[in-house]
Amino acid sequence: xxxxxxxxxxxxxxxxxxxxxxxxxxxxxxxxxxxxxxxxxxxxxxxxxxxxxxxxxxxxxxxxxxxxxxxxxxxxxxxxxxxxxxxxxxxxxxxxxxxxxxxxxxxxxx
Amino acid sequence: xxxxxxxxxxxxxxxxxxxxxxxxxxxxxxxxxxxxxxxxxxxxxxxxxxxxxxxxxxxxxxxxxxxxxxxxxxxxxxxxxxxxxxxxxxxxxxxxxxxxxxxxxxxxxxxxx
Numbered sequence: 313x314x315x316x317x318x319x320x321x322x323x324x325x326x327x328x329x330x331x332x333x334x335x336x337x338x339x340x341x342x343x344x345x346x347x348x349x350x351x352x353x354x355x356x357x358x359x360x361x362x363x364x365x366x367x368x369x370x371x372x373x374x375x376x377x378x379x380x381x382x383x384x385x386x387x388x389x390x391x392x393x394x395x396x397x398x399x400x401x402x403x404x405x406x407x408x409x410x411x412x413x414x415x416x417x418x419x420x421x422x
Numbered sequence: 423x424x425x426x427x428x429x430x431x432x433x434x435x436x437x438x439x440x441x442x443x444x445x446x447x448x449x450x451x452x453x454x455x456x457x458x459x460x461x462x463x464x465x466x467x468x469x470x471x472x473x474x475x476x477x478x479x480x481x482x483x484x485x486x487x488x489x490x491x492x493x494x495x496x497x498x499x500x501x502x503x504x505x506x507x508x509x510x511x512x513x514x515x516x517x518x519x520x521x522x523x524x525x526x527x528x529x530x531x532x533x534x535x
Contacts (some may be wrong), residue, residue: 321462344521355426355526356465401464403480405521408472409455409480414464 316404318360318413325420331389332358333416335402338383343403347376349389350399350415359400360387392420424448428513435503435534443498443530445513451525452518453498456488457482458509459529465512468527471496472518503534 319338325331333347343364348356362369362376362385375388386400389396397420402413432507445454453472457465457480467480471490485507487499496515499508513527 327442346522353528355528358522358524361522363461364439369451375444375457399488408453409467410465410524412457412465414462419515 313338313341314414315342316402316411316413318416319370320401320416321414322417322419325418326421327391327420328391331387331392331420332385332398333387333418335355335385335387335413336383337385337404339404339406340383341406344405345376345378345385346403346405346410347374348401348403348412350401352380366372376407387388389418392418394422396420426513426515426525426527428511428530430530431528432531433491433533435500435504435532437503437534439503440499440501441503441532443511443513443532445498445527446494447494447496447514447515447525449515449525450493451515452492453516455524456473456486456496456498457514458482459512459513464493468498468511478497478533484508503532505534508534510530 326402345360350356378385401415403410411417426447436478455470456468469488474493485527516523
């Protein structure tokens with residue numbers, strides 16, 4: 313049973329605009345959340361994370377928001393750039409390993 | 423700095439054949455993982471190891487075995503390959519206590535015919 317859900321398989325955004333990627337989770341024991349970016353034929357690379365004791369974490373153009381009561385997190389990319397086009401995975405940790413969502417394919421068009 | 427290296431990068435197997443995927447990391451990480459990625463399924467954990475000589479089952483362990491005889495290596499074995507094991511396999515490692523510190527390899531694309 314999928315504990316981390318990314319319900320939007322794909323998203324298309326114009327360059328310069330905001331990209332918002334969403335993620336929902338069901339396990340209240342998750343204490344750390346991460347976003348990974350993946351290009352074709354490469355392994356996932358870490359993007360940004362947030363602890364469950366925080367509600368926001370910012371790193372340059374990337375911001376992750378966590379709403380624990382709704383069991384929801386989102387990744388905001390502002391401004392979006394064509395190089396951001398990739399698959400984005402939401403992941404959650406409650407122990408030794410990560411649980412991943414199915415991913416959202418982001419396309420940033422010029 | 424190599425990070426996490428997976429061998430081989432591509433392989434085609436016939437049903438019933440066996441093979442071993444090798445993962446090597448040079449960062450002295452305690453924890454190592456094997457994930458598989460299938461279209462529309464995200465990454466699913468097969469097995470993991472929290473230290474040399476220890477292994478544990480993940481979400482989808484059936485049909486796979488693993489060994490961690492040396493700290494830097496984590497082997498994934500398929501004893502009798504099945505078409506359902508056609509997938510892209512990713513190895514990852516991280517240091518103890520660093521939840522955000524996962525480093526992934528570039529993947530092994532396995533096709534079972």
